[in-house]
Amino acid sequence: MRKDAQANREKILTTAAALFREKSVAAVSMKDIATAAGIGTGTLYRNYPNKSELCLALSMDFIQQFITDGQTYLAMATADAETQFKHVLGQYLTFRERRMQLLASIENGPTVMSTYYRSELYQQLVQLLMQVLRPVSGDLTAAELEFRADMLIAMLKSNSYAYQRQQKGLSRDQLLINITKLMLATN
Amino acid sequence: MRKDAQANREKILTTAAALFREKSVAAVSMKDIATAAGIGTGTLYRNYPNKSELCLALSMDFIQQFITDGQTYLAMATADAETQFKHVLGQYLTFRERRMQLLASIENGPTVMSTYYRSELYQQLVQLLMQVLRPVSGDLTAAELEFRADMLIAMLKSNSYAYQRQQKGLSRDQLLINITKLMLATN
DNA sequence: TTGACAAGTGGAGCACACTCCGTTTATATT
DNA sequence: AATATAAACGGAGTGTGCTCCACTTGTCAA
Numbered sequence: 001m002r003k004d005a006q007a008n009r010e011k012i013l014t015t016a017a018a019l020f021r022e023k024s025v026a027a028v029s030m031k032d033i034a035t036a037a038g039i040g041t042g043t044l045y046r047n048y049p050n051k052s053e054l055c056l057a058l059s060m061d062f063i064q065q066f067i068t069d070g071q072t073y074l075a076m077a078t079a080d081a082e083t084q085f086k087h088v089l090g091q092y093l094t095f096r097e098r099r100m101q102l103l104a105s106i107e108n109g110p111t112v113m114s115t116y117y118r119s120e121l122y123q124q125l126v127q128l129l130m131q132v133l134r135p136v137s138g139d140l141t142a143a144e145l146e147f148r149a150d151m152l153i154a155m156l157k158s159n160s161y162a163y164q165r166q167q168k169g170l171s172r173d174q175l176l177i178n179i180t181k182l183m184l185a186t187n
Numbered sequence: 188m189r190k191d192a193q194a195n196r197e198k199i200l201t202t203a204a205a206l207f208r209e210k211s212v213a214a215v216s217m218k219d220i221a222t223a224a225g226i227g228t229g230t231l232y233r234n235y236p237n238k239s240e241l242c243l244a245l246s247m248d249f250i251q252q253f254i255t256d257g258q259t260y261l262a263m264a265t266a267d268a269e270t271q272f273k274h275v276l277g278q279y280l281t282f283r284e285r286r287m288q289l290l291a292s293i294e295n296g297p298t299v300m301s302t303y304y305r306s307e308l309y310q311q312l313v314q315l316l317m318q319v320l321r322p323v324s325g326d327l328t329a330a331e332l333e334f335r336a337d338m339l340i341a342m343l344k345s346n347s348y349a350y351q352r353q354q355k356g357l358s359r360d361q362l363l364i365n366i367t368k369l370m371l372a373t374n
Numbered sequence: 375t376t377g378a379c380a381a382g383t384g385g386a387g388c389a390c391a392c393t394c395c396g397t398t399t400a401t402a403t404t
Numbered sequence: 405a406a407t408a409t410a411a412a413c414g415g416a417g418t419g420t421g422c423t424c425c426a427c428t429t430g431t432c433a434a
Contacts, residue, residue, distance in 0.1 A: 002400055005412060029390055040414025045392060108295055113346045117354055147365045150351065151342045159300045160341035164334075167304055178334045189430055192382060216420055227384025232422060 009047050011037045017058055025055065025101040052109025055102045056116055062102075063121050066095045070128045081135035086180055088132045089152075093172050096156060104158035126150065136184050152183065196234050198224045203241055212242065212288040239296025242289045243303055249289075250308050253282045257315045268322035273367055275319045276339075280359050283343060291345040313337065323371050339370065 015037040019028045030051055034044040048054035070088050077084050096103060106112055116122055129149035130142075137145060154160075156179075164170045170178070202224040206215045217238055221231040235241035257275050264271050283290060293299055303309055316336035317329075324332060341347075343366075351357045357365070 002411060004400070008412085030392080031390075034414090041392080042394080042414050043412075044414095046412075049392090051391075107346070108297075110295075113350070114354070117350050144365065144368065147351075148369060150347070150355075151366075151369060154344065154347035155338045155341045157341065157344075157347075159294070160337070160344075163300070163304050164337065167301070168337075178331065179338075181331065182335055182338060189381060191430070195382090217422080218420075221384090228422080229384050229424080230382075231384095233382080236422090238421075 008037070008039055008043055011039070012044060012047055012054070013058060016054055020058070020101070025105050030054075050109065050112070052105050052112035053115060055105040055109070056112060056119075059099060059102045059106060060121060062095065062099050063125065066091065067121070067124050067128055074128075074131060081132075082180070082184065085132040085136050085183075086176060088128065089179060090172075090176055092129075092156070093176060096158075096161065097172065100158060100162075107157050107159070125153070129153070133183065148183065152179070155179065195224075195226055195230055198226070199231060199234055199241070200245060204245055207245070207288070212292050217241075237296065237299070239292050239299035240302060242292040242296070243299060243306075246286060246289045246293060247308060249282065249286050250312065253278065254308070254311050254315055261315075261318055268319075269367070269371065272319040272323050272370075273363060275315065276366060277359075277363055279316075279343070280363060283345075283348065284359065287345060287349075294344050294346070312340070316340070320370065335370065339366070342366065 012033065016028070016033050019033060019036060030044060031041060033054075034041045037044070048057060070091060073087060073091075074084065077087070079087070106116055126146060126149045129152055130145045133145055133148055133152070134140075137148065140148070161175075164175055165172075199220065203215070203220050206220060206223060217231060218228060220241075221228045224231070235244060257278060260274060260278075261271065264274070266274070293303055313333060313336045316339055317332045320332055320335055320339070321327075324335060327335070348362075351362055352359075
């Protein structure tokens with residue numbers, strides 16, 4: 001890859017991050033980003049094939065951070081299994097709430113979910129959730145456990161989460177309790 | 188409402204349904220629909236504020252049908268609770284698979300999920316799922332049961348469902364078994 | 375029947391996502 | 405340093421969702 005191309009790729013990310021901080025994600029157009037970065041829209045799209053993929057790229061670091069924190073916690077943790085589950089799930093909710101706009105853009109984008117699903121990072125996220133699910137899930141095969149992790153992620157996607165928080169009026173903690181009760185084998 | 192307006196509303200639905208049958212939902216533009224129906228785009232949008240809401244309107248009958256069938260089944264059913272749960276869930280999967288494109292358009296649309304969530308029909312769907320969940324869920328409050336129904340719906344949204352079917356290679360029946368195992372209190 | 379006017383219409387126009395392709399340029403080769 | 409060329413650029417252009425508003429028409433009171 002040419003050096004200038006590499007520089008543009010980075011410029012796009014920092015510019016987009018800055019604009020998304022000023023306005024909402026939805027209020028920033030791809031043209032805005034290209035203009036602010038001082039490049040053409042063609043260049044922008046060659047690097048990130050659509051807005052949602054750009055948001056995915058911007059989220060990568062945050063997701064990675066969440067996963068690393070979770071792994072660190074689990075390596076140190078001495079609490080019982082249910083507490084560990086709740087801790088990691090709580091962190092996940094906090095993470096999702098903080099990055100809501102980016103995540104919504106990824107989840108509602110046209111083709112992007114499959115990119116995310118196929119990414120290394122998604123697999124790591126699933127692995128992390130499997131780790132906290134295993135001790136609270138009774139006897140399950142690895143495939144069944146992975147399925148539960150997938151479903152846990154599906155339940156907490158932005159639309160569903162926003163519905164519970166806003167229309168149903170549940171707090172983050174009530175949601176945490178409800179999800180825990182649902183996922184725990186012995187209720 | 189004026190008679191001509193009423194006629195247009197119906198014309199839009201029948202025209203859209205016909206076009207969606209010919210091509211895929213994604214391949215039909217709002218302009219296509221307006222032109223085929225012999226009206227202006229303004230008229231189309233006054234009746235259905237966006238494409239997803241039009242898809243929602245087109246889905247209403249199908250959803251209603253599924254709910255009615257489910258209620259009829261439950262009124263007649265003599266099988267055990269788990270069988271009843273599986274039956275209704277299986278019907279739901281079949282329904283979703285058949286109407287995938289419309290449902291995907293609703294779920295991925297910009298503002299539409301909240302319209303759907305607030306609709307009478309969504310509430311009926313939740314009620315139906317609560318009915319089959321109650322006997323297999325141990326002791327739960329009504330609110331907890333409703334939460335589970337919401338989560339069940341969230342798990343089966345088009346993106347999540349497509350991922351399990353296509354990327355993970357699960358069959359409809361495997362999905363049914365996995366979901367059942369997840370939702371049943373005693374696994 | 376007619377006149378008034380709310381209700382409804384339709385399509386030009388806008389914004390935005392995204393593509394296409396003629397032009398420019400970084401870099402490897404000599 | 406000169407040259408060849410693949411890589412990258414950028415912005416005009418396209419299609420689509422959606423809005424706006426000047427115009428038309430069905431309805432109903434007089």
